[in-house]
Amino acid sequence: MDVYKIRGGKPLQGTIKVSGAKNSAVALIPASILADSPVTIEGLPEISDVFTLKALLEDIGSKVDFESGKMIIDPTETIAMPLPNGNVKKLRASYYMMGAMLGRFKHAAIGLPGGCHLGPRPIDQHIKGFEALGAKVTNEHGAIYLRADELRGAKIYLDVVSVGATINIMLAAVLAKGRTIIENAAKEPEIIDVATLLSNMGANIKGAGTNVIRIEGVEKLHGTKHTIIPDRIEAGTFMIMAATVGDGITIDNVIPFHVEALTAKLREMGVEVVEGEEQIFIPKSKSLAAVDVKTLVYPGFPTDLQQPFSVLLTQATGTSVITDTIYSARFKQIDELRRMNAEGKVEGQSVILSGPTHLQAATVRATDLRAGAALVIAGLLAEGETEIQEIKHIERGYSSLIEKLRGIGADIRKENVPEKATVKE
Numbered sequence: 001m002d003v004y005k006i007r008g009g010k011p012l013q014g015t016i017k018v019s020g021a022k023n024s025a026v027a028l029i030p031a032s033i034l035a036d037s038p039v040t041i042e043g044l045p046e047i048s049d050v051f052t053l054k055a056l057l058e059d060i061g062s063k064v065d066f067e068s069g070k071m072i073i074d075p076t077e078t079i080a081m082p083l084p085n086g087n088v089k090k091l092r093a094s095y096y097m098m099g100a101m102l103g104r105f106k107h108a109a110i111g112l113p114g115g116c117h118l119g120p121r122p123i124d125q126h127i128k129g130f131e132a133l134g135a136k137v138t139n140e141h142g143a144i145y146l147r148a149d150e151l152r153g154a155k156i157y158l159d160v161v162s163v164g165a166t167i168n169i170m171l172a173a174v175l176a177k178g179r180t181i182i183e184n185a186a187k188e189p190e191i192i193d194v195a196t197l198l199s200n201m202g203a204n205i206k207g208a209g210t211n212v213i214r215i216e217g218v219e220k221l222h223g224t225k226h227t228i229i230p231d232r233i234e235a236g237t238f239m240i241m242a243a244t245v246g247d248g249i250t251i252d253n254v255i256p257f258h259v260e261a262l263t264a265k266l267r268e269m270g271v272e273v274v275e276g277e278e279q280i281f282i283p284k285s286k287s288l289a290a291v292d293v294k295t296l297v298y299p300g301f302p303t304d305l306q307q308p309f310s311v312l313l314t315q316a317t318g319t320s321v322i323t324d325t326i327y328s329a330r331f332k333q334i335d336e337l338r339r340m341n342a343e344g345k346v347e348g349q350s351v352i353l354s355g356p357t358h359l360q361a362a363t364v365r366a367t368d369l370r371a372g373a374a375l376v377i378a379g380l381l382a383e384g385e386t387e388i389q390e391i392k393h394i395e396r397g398y399s400s401l402i403e404k405l406r407g408i409g410a411d412i413r414k415e416n417v418p419e420k421a422t423v424k425e
């Protein structure tokens with residue numbers, strides 16, 4: 001079993017570079033099968049979610065070449081193979097194969113997606129959108145079957161602001177006949193990135209990044225070249241790490257506007273955040289004040305950063321409360337942090353944290369992706385050697401993490417240890 005071993009307390013200094021956005025990558029790759037000629041995407045992160053999607057596209061006959069962050073997808077030979085099992089279970093974003101294959105072939109059969117366990121993660125809004133466009137949707141033995149004679153534009157009001165449903169409906173609607181309007185759409189930067197790729201492929205999309213998106217269906221889409229946006233969640237993780245354990249860290253390849261909610265919270269705590277055009281510098285923190293945080297849809301404080309942020313709050317003076325309004329069970333990091341001496345109590349969708357606490361190394365489990373990121377930050381701070389198990393979750397979303405952290409002075413390594421050392425739930 002692979003684990004990370006981290007010796008805490010090393011001075012972390014220098015520049016750390018952010019990779020391309022996971023949550024864009026996982027939509028851009030499926031989107032490319034809507035084209036009738038090759039699509040090139042540059043700046044992709046080298047994470048397992050990207051490798052899994054590459055394998056999924058290859059399963060359905062696309063030719064995919066991926067080297068140094070550049071993926072060339074030739075979708076011309078792609079066929080409507082059912083994808084009921086296997087790779088689709090490894091990531092959440094395999095649900096984008098539904099919208100993309102429905103858009104291209106007017107039918108698809110895809111297994112229910114995997115991804116982090118954060119409480120219930122239904123896809124009813126995706127299905128409502130596909131049905132509004134004219135698809136018949138059935139759940140047969142754990143796989144979703146989508147069938148349409150033709151797709152026709154429709155007005156779709158999302159009952160829940162959903163990133164996945166917004167993008168999936170866009171994917172299915174760009175080749176539909178007529179106009180689609182998505183109301184109460186999500187506004188995340190990744191949605192704009194996907195709309196940019198689709199527009200450069202010949203789609204007609206207006207309003208991405210606002211809560212009303214208008215799509216005029218077109219006859220066909222062609223290949224193009226696209227550079228992905230930087231990962232605002234990876235950038236935010238590094239900002240939190242810099243505020244928690246840094247001795248002066250520059251985060252490179254970040255769009256400061258994308259991380260404004262985090263920047264505001266850090267400043268409220270007393271952290272200095274110096275914004276450049278594509279860089280953010282965070283000097284060593286002096287004193288940290290406790291704050292309350294509520295996660296919200298973009299541009300609010302992202303749920304994907306609350307778990308790493310909880311580690312920073314263990315170093316703040318006083319009591320802080322984090323409330324996650326997006327997911328009902330996204331505090332699995334707290335049990336693990338408690339093994340490291342943190343004081344945190346989960347109450348419903350909130351966690352109450354007291355600080356400052358002196359974190360001590362322990363053997364812990366990355367229960368999910370951002371819990372894993374939280375434990376890496378805690379390990380960099382803690383006294384002694386921390387072992388993090390189940391790192392496959394971390395490697396779903398952080399590209400070259402060990403190399404990047406070593407580059408700023410961290411003592412972190414990946415090791416293979418015998419199974420018996422696993423921490424039990």
Ligand SMILES: CC(=O)N[C@H]1[C@@H](OP(=O)(O)OP(=O)(O)OC[C@H]2O[C@@H](n3ccc(=O)[nH]c3=O)[C@H](O)[C@@H]2O)O[C@H](CO)[C@@H](O)[C@@H]1O
Pocket residue numbers: 023026092093120121122123124125126127160161162163164165186303304326327
């Ligand atoms: C691959 C990807 O981009 N993942 C991100 C995406 O996940 P994902 O697209 O799964 O998240 P959504 O924005 O869809 O979910 C937001 C909320 O809406 C609910 N919901 C969603 C769809 C639906 O059909 N019905 C429904 O009730 C969810 O349970 C959740 O409570 O946005 C989340 C919220 O910012 C992030 O945490 C994830 O990192």
Ligand SMILES: C=C(OP(=O)(O)O)C(=O)O
Pocket residue numbers: 022091092093114115116304369370397
């Ligand atoms: C929850 C996340 O990812 P996914 O939706 O892929 O599970 C995340 O990126 O924090």
